[in-house]
Amino acid sequence: MGLSTGFRSTLVFLFDVVAVLVAWAGAFLIRFNFDWPIPVDRAIWVGVLPLVIAQLIACRWAGLYRGMWIFASLPDLKRVLKAVFFSGAVLLLLTVLVRDYVVVPRSIVLLYPLLLLLIMGGGRAAWRMWKEYRMYGDVRGKGKPVVVVGAGTAGAMLVRELGRSAEWQVVALADDDRSKWGLEISGRRVEGGADKLVEIMRHYNARHVILAMPSARAEVLQRITKIASEAGAHLFTVPGLGELMSGRVAINMMRPVKIEDLLGRESVHIDNLNVQAMLTGKRILVTGAGGSIGSELCRQLSRFSPACIVLFESSEFALYMIEQWFMEHRPEIKVLSLAGDVKDKQRLIEVFTSLRPHVVFHAAAYKHVPLMEVGNAWQAVRNNVLGTLNVARCAQRFGTERFVLISTDKAVNPTNVMGATKRLAEMVCEVLHCHSSDDGTRFQMVRFGNVLGSTGSVIPKFQAQIAHGGPVTVTDPEITRYFMSIPEAAQLVLQAAAMGNGGEVFVLDMGEPVKIVDMARNMIRLSGFTEDDIRIEFTGLRPGEKLYEELLADSEETLETPHPKLRIVRSRSVSEGFYSELQEWLTSKDSVSDDVVRDQLKHWIPEYKPMKI
Template identity: 55%
Template sequence: MGLRITLVILFDLIAVILAWGMAYSLRYNFSLPQNFPYVIAITLPWVLIVHAAAFYRFGLYRGMWRFASLPDLKRILLAVGLAALVVPPLLFMVQRLMDVPRSVLILHPLLLVLVMGGARFAYRSWKDGHLLSVSELGREPLLVLGAGSAGADLLRALHGNRTWRVVGFLDDDSSKIGRQINEAPVLGQLSDIAATAAAQGVKNVVIAMPQAAANVRRRAAELAAAAGLIVLTVPTMDDLLSGKLIISQLRRVALEDLLGREPIALDEAGLRDLLHQKTVLVTGAGGSIGAELCRQIARFSPQRLVLLDQSELSLYQMEQEFSGPQFATVKHAARYVIGDVKDAARLAEIFAEHRPHVVFHAAAYKHVPLMEAANAWQAMRNNVLGTLNAARAAMACGASEFVLISTDKAVNPTNVMGASKRLAEAVCQALQKQSQTRFVAVRFGNVLGSSGSVIPLFREQIARGGPVTVTHPEIIRYFMLIPEAVQLVLQAGLFAHRDSEGGKIFVLDMGEPVKIVDLARDMIRLSGLDEHAIKIEFTGLRPGDKLFEELLADNESTLPTPHPKLRIAKASDAPESTWLTALEAWLNATSRNEQEVKQDLATWVAEYQPQGTPPAQ
């Protein structure tokens, strides 16, 4: 028996003695009779024995005072109640209840519950910081935005925290205003944030609405930033449910928190059927999309996961990540393979060795300005010929599904990168006519956090003190979080698995487009600055840029799928085999200059409209 348990038992037995004596004192109005010591000596040992047995019976010493709660109070009530029923008949048998007033038998259990329960809850209150202490005075005041379950959980988690002291809540639910959550009041609505923060001396606010819609979190962050406050947030629901983070691990709000959307409902059973104990190969596995594909595929315990990339550093980083305990189930199933998708012989060797059931083709050159100037031919070779090589290798090894990662820039392309991805889609459609492998392409827009995203660039520019550069005040883009995009890519792969035809192009629901200049302003505000401190400069559209991106070409329409965030683009007829033969001959020709590539592209992709300086829309 540990020292702490021994001390708790001694405390409870002393409480029994004190309550027994106090009951007599109250009964006789603090004027005790002369025979009181004799009565105590006769009755108290039996009272102690009965209560000790009752305490043990109801497990009073399995709990911890630090976490005393209602179940602990219930156990005290049951133990004291049982003892209160046993003590009177026992004392009657011992000494006929002589000199034991009936009021003592009633007062004693009441006083004992107050002493035992009160001591436990006072201790917890002290440890949680409810009671005034020196450390309480030095804690930073914090205002919580959102008086829901997450806010209540955060309040409980921060009671023992040495850094933060919650002064109250703000919530737009008017029925909550004026009420309290664990003694912290709901002070007003979100629109009252500036006045409330000033009145409470608050410099930090935390958004505790992990399940709220993105526009609600965005409004809360904008109001707080406009008031000059530092905006924090709690971990996402995914992180909380997975156990990776706890709710008290606050962090600064990032742009991703404000652009996130409703969680995606995946067909987990279907994806398990597609990926579990299968060999899955991912090209471009070290890139932003490819790496996240590998992480999410790993959840379904494939028999083998082949990570193919031409970058040694990227593969090394993935190997280090997959060596951690988080990926224990796939650690020994992963294979790290270096290869270039333009090298058909190398691809044939890799596919023949591993014989993947499912292939996700994410390898591509994606940076629009780099591909537009001086690298146009390499974009064609990597994005189109690389797709053709990977697709043929998949066909040769009998792969069931081949999923091409495409882009919204493939629709009515004005740049080489977009035209190359449109050609890659057409290649898959042409191959579908001569293959049992089911080919699908998935189009989506920009993903936050990818290597080509504007977000890392804006962060770097803000850290340097500005300016933040935006190409055009009216330029808009679709944005999606990387995990969200990859989840929908996997879902599209499942639809391909269930489809007898293949050759479809899936379009992701990207939500509402966002102005790039609004992103820049949000990031400046979230950094605790304003546009007076960090200027925004407009640099003009770059070669190949459009003011807006499209997800469907003019001659296309969409069809629904079983998933609300995936639709099927009904594209023009797939090219014939003669077209594919001619395209391959062109791709295998000697190196061409930028002008020749763009001229030829206009014949290969009817929708392609090369432009020097894009006209304003």
């Protein structure tokens, strides 16, 4: 049973009083070579009471009784130093005031503060060492041997925290900074650089490695991951700097390294004030609200206190899942869950009539390239183009302030039906914006590439294939793609919406393209296997697939924006008569064959070059 706060403070105060007495007497004993009686013993008794009073005042002023001794650390040492400095100053003043009556040797003025610091600071440190031994002494040295890579601040924090863990035993550290080699952190030696990781693991019989480098570049992490994986190590990493600084997580909350860690996507910073001005107190409609991007948009929108978020989704299960998330995590946000299809014009009119949303994020789309290429081309047109037209015209008719279309890099120089239909959807929004009044709906488009972990994306597919023992299927050894995280994409969509004046096509900075085969190899290693265990099989490009994606068409240029990860595209002008021809085609009641769809798309999008199937 623990001591009460008041009783604990009394004990600490009594310790400090004893420290004053011992330091004061000890200073005289040292000065006179431990001879007793001391020639100036009168000085001892004269100084006791003033110094005890001064100590009480100094300790209160320094806040010494707020700290817990079991967690005594550098801030506590600073408080002790402040108290000792105050006591030393009082002693100096006392020697001046009583020099005509009592002789206080000058060496005492130096010896007393030093002894007081040693007793007060040392007592607290000794107590912490004793308590930690009582609490953790029996678990130290019994966990799994682990090598920590990174001997910086994060590594030091991690070694200290894992010293209290029964699960882990840090046996050594590795760091590429040569100046740290041979040094120790909490008794654990920095044995060398990451290139010596295999030797270090073998020497200490360790099978686990923890990366304690939350700010390291992606190429550094990839190199160390490759070395550790080839050595058969189980690889973990610590939380990022942002999470650590926010206090949401602790340094010892490790997790296995994920493929996202190796792609080098930096955290996104958005202008929250402008986004808040756009969203706070507004009614917001999100189409495709249960999809990968749509659901993350809804989660991000909830941060800005909207009056209401309307979740519009054709999939009952997806709608249920995002509704449940709000009920569990953000019950204070008003949410309306509406089932509906963007191709259903009457349903949209009903929703817009009753709710009149201020802002619309249109994320509903068919986006799987091979599926839409064969047998579903007309459905891709109806969903991606007619659906966009229906939602956009409702937004214009019912006075929506902003309409934001979620587009794709596959709309650039498209070689597939899906990409061409998304480019056509962009053109629809550009035309509607041109016909909007100055105070009418602002239409904006945002393009980006693949998002990590989205439904139907390559990462969940590779994970499932690895779990089943392989093979991991890659279409082509040279195929590359751009990737960003779903939260990053959603935040940049909000930023683009807030800064746009209407009519712009925004392009997100997707970083460097990634070879899919390299991603497959990394995922195999991170799963604890080698390519001998799980082979990679090349299957050939699927219908409509390109070897690489582009973010700009040949005829497009970009303009800078205030945000470093956003640019504005100067797209080519839309041909006269496009809008009326398109409406007539979309209202066709007969199904249209894949070939006819491709021919018509080529008519409106000259850069569309369909692949031969």
